[in-house]
Amino acid sequence: MTRDAAAPLTGGALTRSRILDAAATLMTAVGLTHTTTKQIAREAGCSEAALYKHFRNKEEIFVRVLHERAPQLSDALERLPRHAGDERGPAGHLTEVALVAVRFYRRAFPIAASLFASPELLATHRRRLHELGTAGPQNATQHLAAYLEAEQALGRITAGVDPHAAALLLIGACFHRAFLDLFFDSEAPPGALRPESEEEFATETVRALLDGLRPPGAP
Structure with a gap:
């Protein structure tokens, strides 16, 4: 089942999805080097602390963006x-x-x-x-x-x-x-x-x- 066809996301799953969407947007616009976790969190509407609950670092977010977005x-x-x-x-x-x-x-x-x-x-x-x-x-x-x-x-x-x-x-x-x-x-x-x-x-x-x-x- 595709992400779009799945049931609506809630809670931590929704936050994780928003982080990946935000990272994909920023990394496409300015590249991996110039994208920071602070920018990703702001774009996703969450704190950096919330971001680090789902991903260890920016490199892991990058890998997940390529594989999931x-x-x-x-x-x-x-x-x-x-x-x-x-x-x-x-x-x-x-x-x-x-x-x-x-x-x-x-x-x-x-x-x-x-x-x-x-x-x-x-x-x-x-x-x-x-x-x-x-x-x-x-x-x-x-x-x-x-x-x-x-x-x-x-x-x-x-x-x-x-x-x-x-x-x-x-x-x-x-x-x-x-x-x-x-x-x-x-x-x-x-x-x-x-x-x-x-x-x-x-x-x-x-x-x-x-x-x-x-x-x-x-x-």
């Missing part, structure tokens, strides 16, 4: 290997992943960009991921490669292609498309974004990838 790329990819061989086929599943990936990276870029300006902050973030038992960015390509390997075993993808390289091609294309969307901010010059819509991008990128993965004679 950004489009759920990790969820889509974790489910993917179980669908190998079904009637939807690689084209349908990979197109869905491409759409989710573009939306995830578009949301995550502004929040996470400041991580890479500070080696110390980035190292802290890596430690927090480990402490929280949360998947790192490598899991995107690993889950996608596992799905492609399963489809290879079924003969629906050619055996001569490295599934990890193919996974990197798709995830990398989505990452770059999100970057371009943010860079141009609805002011892209003619021809800068081809295909233009994200739906066309997902469909055509997957089509181009699968043309190189499809076994001879396969539909």
Whole structure:
């Protein structure tokens, strides 16, 4: 059940949700480095003491924002290997992943960009991921490669292609498309974004990838 479809939140759950919403808004606007817990608490309408009842520090809030407020790329990819061989086929599943990936990276870029300006902050973030038992960015390509390997075993993808390289091609294309969307901010010059819509991008990128993965004679 999605957060929007669930029963209304109350008490501590409502406070926690407001904190994450406030953090997502602030981190998107000014970045992780320039967002403080005091600002998050003020935006959420609670005290800093209340904030620390739910989260140990700003880094934990950041991780939870990515996992609970950004489009759920990790969820889509974790489910993917179980669908190998079904009637939807690689084209349908990979197109869905491409759409989710573009939306995830578009949301995550502004929040996470400041991580890479500070080696110390980035190292802290890596430690927090480990402490929280949360998947790192490598899991995107690993889950996608596992799905492609399963489809290879079924003969629906050619055996001569490295599934990890193919996974990197798709995830990398989505990452770059999100970057371009943010860079141009609805002011892209003619021809800068081809295909233009994200739906066309997902469909055509997957089509181009699968043309190189499809076994001879396969539909």
